[in-house]
Amino acid sequence: MSTASERRERTSSTRPIPFRRVLVANRGEIAVRVMRTLRRLGIGTVGVYSDADAHAPHVALADEAVHIGPTAARESYLDIARIIDAARRSGADAIHPGYGFLSENPALPRACAAAGITFVGPTAEAIEAMGDKIRAKRTVAAYGVPVVPGRDERGLDDEQLRAAAMEVGLPVMLKPSAGGGGKGMRLVTEPGRLADEIAAARREALRSFGDDTLLVERYVVAPRHIEIQVMADQHGNVVHVGERECSLQRRHQKIIEEAPSPFVTPGMRAAMGAQAVAAAAACGYTNVGTVELIVSAERPDEFFFMEMNTRLQVEHPVTEMVHGIDLVEWQLRIAAGEALPFTQAEIEPRGHAIEARVYAEDPSNGFLPTGGRVALLREPRGRGVRVDSGLCAGLVVGSDYDPMLAKVIARGADRAEALARLDAALAQIAVLGVITNVPFLRRLLAHPDVIAGRLDTELVERAFARVAADPAPREAIAAAAVRSLPTPTSDDPWQRSDGWRLGRRAPLPMRVEAGNARSGTTTSGPPGAAVTPVTVQRSTTGWQATIGGDPPFDITVEPLGSDDDELVVTVDGIARRYLVADVGDRTWLGAGGAAWAMHVEHRWRSGTAGRAVEADGLLTSPMPGTVLDVRVAVGDAVVVGQTLATVEAMKMEHPLNSRIDGVVAELHAQPGQPVALGDQIVRVVPAPNPEVEQP
16 A cells, blocks of 8 residues: 555656746635645745735735726626736736636636736636536537436527426426526426526526526436546546535535545446546546536436536645645646646545635524624634635625635544544634634534435535524623723722722623624624623622523633733633624624624613614615615515515525515615615515504
8 A cells, every 4th residue: 555655756746837927816715725835836926906805815925916906806806808917017927717706717718828828727618618517518428428317408498498397307406507606506396486496597697607598407306416526637648536525515505525425435436537537538628627426315326417617626625635636736737738647546535634614604694694804813723624714814804705714624534533623623713703604514514414424415404494593602791791891990989980889899780782793883783693681790709790580600701811812701610711802892702613792781871771673574684785676665565475675695696575464664775776784675564454443
């Protein structure tokens, strides 16, 4: 059996790469990740940035960074002319596209060729062949690769799509022909939903890819999503680098990925790998790419080609960690004309690796995107742990780009060790100021089916149809209350503001709004945040706190050493550490990967009875975005569940449905209007009862 060092030698190269400077035409964690390999290889790095990213980590890491335009992606990261101009101005002799944005646009490699710049990726012809799902299915089918049954003729109108869906047999999947990433995909299980889902899929496909062409495929029940990593050089050598299990996803967006798959046997790996190599050969592919397959958990011997991603994948680190291959390095080497130095027989996985995607989203609010300024950041470290991140303290996370912030990857000798290391790493994360999905990731990893490897693409939706926010621990609520008190500036009792009275200190009544607050400056409680009455009182050892109607308990709150961003909170002799940061009128406390925003109201000072509660009939924007449509007018009668408006964010549509039967009383937004998190859209009031005499 070969040793790890022998495998690394066979899968690496010592030849210098003839690129002096490479421009990375992307942002965030992928730009940082690509630049790290470039730096290791001694190649100069050029970053590009929009107005929103002027202070982003990838800009700071680059040897040189070029401003390419406004915040809007179409005027910056999607503008090929600006990218080529930046490469010329910086003297870059190659462009790496990362993933997303222009990475699968054949116009970019053509523009690079015209400018005499090397494109680090496949040819424009290969991108075109595999970027269009209809053409891709027909191309690989000609080489004997099995494809999902369905209808993929071009130019199907809505009526023909409905007929095709019924011919294929429900359930079916509607898919945009021109792109991937889950955008525009719709699962249809009922004939009555076909018209609405076709219309919605077309709208989203047109916004995302500029093409509303749809195809219909049979929906594979309880499917597993398996990817095969392929590498192909310019000398005719094509190999696969094993598989990745990507079945844990929500709305067709992957959440957890791992390599190798706990489902795939060596025989399956060989068969799937051979088909992936055939798919790559079918389009004359060169560079690094991924063939995506769908496999029925009920019939593991039956698998189908879904699509080919003609770029680096988000989840590529798990493949790198179990094979000892830097895929970005080989993208560069292949682009420079170097031949692959290893054969298929020399590529085999060792150990297990699992990746979790950290998103700026709120699972307890339907996984809608969040945002804010990163007030404090802690990222995990440890044996077998890797973090690919686009975060830094002070970074503003907005709604202009994809909400993925970072990836945490853990490797172990086996799957159980990799799972344990990943969970421990996620417990170390703190992104105070922005709500993330980290607590949900830890719950998902602890699910019995995930631990056992019983995965399918419907598991997340099935097991986590509703996700409650992690409640703030009582000691965190009390600590926020104590920390909010002003520090005494004098021992003079007449000058103290912490409740002095003769004989003993006075109890100080407060209200603490604790939970996944969606804003650092709101003045009314956000949905999902719990408002709790708290009373604190000085004691001989620290403080005594009472939360709600529970018995009082003793608590001490002390900074850890000289740091002002970490607290030691001791209750009943048990000390716990919390990271802390102040954002606007809120105090964020974080521990175990979770974070809570607390707003403390000093009732003994203000004498207020509390905050106004949002009426049941008021619909607000659940995330920063743009109002896509408003379907009602003032005075319209509506019913529970009726869609009144739609907000678009991250190229996804989010309907706002009425929570009550009633009448539209107010409209606060119109189509095309940008809205912030919590902005009012529509207010519905209960309809007057005609049987009751109105005053």
